[in-house]
Amino acid sequence: MENPLSAKVIKSRLPTLKEKSRRYFIKTYGCQMNVADSEKLAGILDAAGYLPAESAGSADLLLINTCVVRQHAEDRAAWYITSAKGLKRERPHLKIGICGCLVTQPGRDLKKQFPHVDIFIAPNQPEKLKEFISSSTKASLWSPFSILDGEGKKRPSPRSGEGGPRAKRVEGEGLTKYLTIMQGCDNFCSYCIVPYVRGRETSRPIDEIIEEFKKLDFNHIKEIYLLGQNVNSYQYGFANLLRTIEINVGVGEYLPWIRFMTSHPRDMSDEIINAVAESHNVCEFFHLPIQHGDDEILKKMNRGYTIDYYRKLVDRIRARIPGASITSDVIVGFPGETDDQFRRTLYIIEEIGFDAVNTLAYSVRPATAASKLSDDVPQKVKDERLQEVMQVVEEVALVQNQKLVGTTQAVLVEGVSGRTRTNKIVKFVSPRNDLLGRVASVKITFARSWALEGEISDG
Ligand code: SAM
Ligand code: SF4
Numbered sequence: 315m316e317n318p319l320s321a322k323v324i325k326s327r328l329p330t331l332k333e334k335s336r337r338y339f340i341k342t343y344g345c346q347m348n349v350a351d352s353e354k355l356a357g358i359l360d361a362a363g364y365l366p367a368e369s370a371g372s373a374d375l376l377l378i379n380t381c382v383v384r385q386h387a388e389d390r391a392a393w394y395i396t397s398a399k400g401l402k403r404e405r406p407h408l409k410i411g412i413c414g415c416l417v418t419q420p421g422r423d424l425k426k427q428f429p430h431v432d433i434f435i436a437p438n439q440p441e442k443l444k445e446f447i448s449s450s451t452k453a454s455l456w457s458p459f460s461i462l463d464g465e466g467k468k469r470p471s472p473r474s475g476e477g478g479p480r481a482k483r484v485e486g487e488g489l490t491k492y493l494t495i496m497q498g499c500d501n502f503c504s505y506c507i508v509p510y511v512r513g514r515e516t517s518r519p520i521d522e523i524i525e526e527f528k529k530l531d532f533n534h535i536k537e538i539y540l541l542g543q544n545v546n547s548y549q550y551g552f553a554n555l556l557r558t559i560e561i562n563v564g565v566g567e568y569l570p571w572i573r574f575m576t577s578h579p580r581d582m583s584d585e586i587i588n589a590v591a592e593s594h595n596v597c598e599f600f601h602l603p604i605q606h607g608d609d610e611i612l613k614k615m616n617r618g619y620t621i622d623y624y625r626k627l628v629d630r631i632r633a634r635i636p637g638a639s640i641t642s643d644v645i646v647g648f649p650g651e652t653d654d655q656f657r658r659t660l661y662i663i664e665e666i667g668f669d670a671v672n673t674l675a676y677s678v679r680p681a682t683a684a685s686k687l688s689d690d691v692p693q694k695v696k697d698e699r700l701q702e703v704m705q706v707v708e709e710v711a712l713v714q715n716q717k718l719v720g721t722t723q724a725v726l727v728e729g730v731s732g733r734t735r736t737n738k739i740v741k742f743v744s745p746r747n748d749l750l751g752r753v754a755s756v757k758i759t760f761a762r763s764w765a766l767e768g769e770i771s772d773g
Pocket of ligand 2: 499500501502503506507508509543544578
C-alpha cells in the first residue's frame with residue numbers, strides 16, 4: 315500500500331493549475347456604463363488567472379456592481395448585498411466586493427451597513443481590485459481553494475466548455491462590446507446623482523481608444539457602443555473621434571456596427587450629425603433624452619435647452635439622415651409637475667414620434683439640487699402618469715414600426731432575433747443556423763410596439 319504521505323500522493327492531491335483557479339461572479343445593476351465597468355473588472359480577474367463562475371453560489375469572489383440612479387435600483391442592489399451574507403455563511407472563504415456608484419454615494423457608511431463585505435471599489439477605481447487580489451494572494455487569505463469543497467468531483471471549466479456551458483464573464487455579454495470613451499459628468503441636471511458618484515467629466519485620448527479598438531476580436535464582436543454620460547461633449551471632438559475610428563479601423567461588412575450613448579441634446583452639433591451620416595459603420599440611431607415636455611420643468615431640471623430647440627434638432631437629424639431612429643428618456647412626477655405640464659410630455663412624444671422611450675418616475679436622490687425641492691407629486695399620481703406615458707409611447711412606437719412593414723432591413727443576427735441598424739428588434743424564422751453574428755437581409759412582415767417580425771431574404 316502506498317504511503318499516504320509520500321511525495322507522489324501529496325502531489326497527486328494538489329490541485330492542478332486549472333483546478334486551483336479561483337472563480338469570480340459579477341452581478342451588474344444599472345446601465346451600459348456599469349456593464350463596461352464590470353467588463354474591465356472581469357479583464358483584471360482574467361489576467362490574474364481567475365475563471366468566471368456560473369453563479370454566485372459557486373464563486374470564490376463575488377463582485378456586486380451597483381447603481382444608485384433611482385431609489386429602486388439602489389434598493390435592489392442593497393437587497394442582493396444583504397442576501398450574499400448567506401453565501402458567505404455557506405462558503406466562509408468567499409470574498410465579497412461592492413463596486414460602482416453605491417460606494418461613492420454621499421452620506422453612506424457601507425462598512426457599517428454591510429460588515430460582511432471585504433472590499434469597496436468606487437467607479438473608475440479598478441486598480442483597487444488589482445491590489446486586493448494581489449495582497450489576498452500573498453497573505454494566503456483565500457485558502458482553501460475552491461477545489462477543496464468539491465474535491466474528487468469533475469469541476470466545470472467554463473472557458474473550455476468542459477462540464478457545462480461557458481460561464482459568462484459579465485451578464486449581457488455577447489456580440490456587443492461597450493467601450494467607455496469618457497467618465498463622469500459635469501452637467502449637474504438637478505435630479506441626477508451621477509456627477510456626485512461618478513465625478514467630473516474626463517475624456518480618454520483618441521489614441522488610447524483607437525488602440526483598444528484595434529485589439530478587439532471582430533470575429534466575435536459585431537457591435538460596439540461608445541459610452542459616456544454625454545458623448546457629444548467628448549473633449550477631443552466626438553465627430554473627430556467617429557471619423558478617426560473609421561479611418562484607422564477601416565470600413566466594411568466584417569467590421570462592427572458602431573453606436574454611441576448618451577447624447578445630450580444641448581451638445582448635439584451638425585458636425586456630429588454629418589459624421590454619423592457619412593460614416594459607413596456608425597448606425598443611424600440617436601438616443602437623445604428629452605426628459606420632459608415643458609420648458610419650465612426643463613429649466614428646473616437644468617437641462618440647458620427648450621422644447622423648441624429640441625424639435626429643431628430632431629428636424630436637423632431627420633433632414634440629414636432620413637429614417638434615423640430617435641429614442642429618449644422621460645421623467646414623470648418631477649417636483650411641482652402639474653397635470654398640464656405632464657400633458658406636454660405626452661404631446662411632445664406624439665409630435666416627435668420617438669422610436670422608443672424609457673419612462674421613469676422621479677426619485678429623490680441625495681445631494682442633488684432637486685432634493686431640496688418638495689417631492690410633492692404623490693406616488694399614486696406618479697404611478698398613473700407613468701402608466702399613461704407608457705401607453706402613449708407604445709402607440710407612437712407602433713406607428714413608427716409600422717412604417718417599416720414591407721421594407722427589407724439589414725439585421726445583425728443574435729439568435730432567433732436580431733437588431734436593425736436603427737436598433738429595432740426583429741424576430742424571424744430562419745431555416746439556417748449559421749447566421750449568428752452576421753448581417754442578414756430581413757423582409758419586415760409585421761410590426762408591434764417593441765419588436766418587428768420578418769423573413770430572412772438572404773444571409
Ligand atoms: N447621461 C444620460 C443623459 O443625460 O441622458 C443619462 C444618464 S442617467 C444614468 C439615465 C436616465 O436616468 C436619465 O436620462 C434620466 O431619465 C433618469 N434619471 C436620472 N436621475 C433620475 C431620478 N432622480 N429620477 C428618475 N429618473 C432619473
Ligand atoms: Fe445625469 Fe444629466 Fe449628467 Fe445625464 S447629463 S448623467 S442626466 S447629470
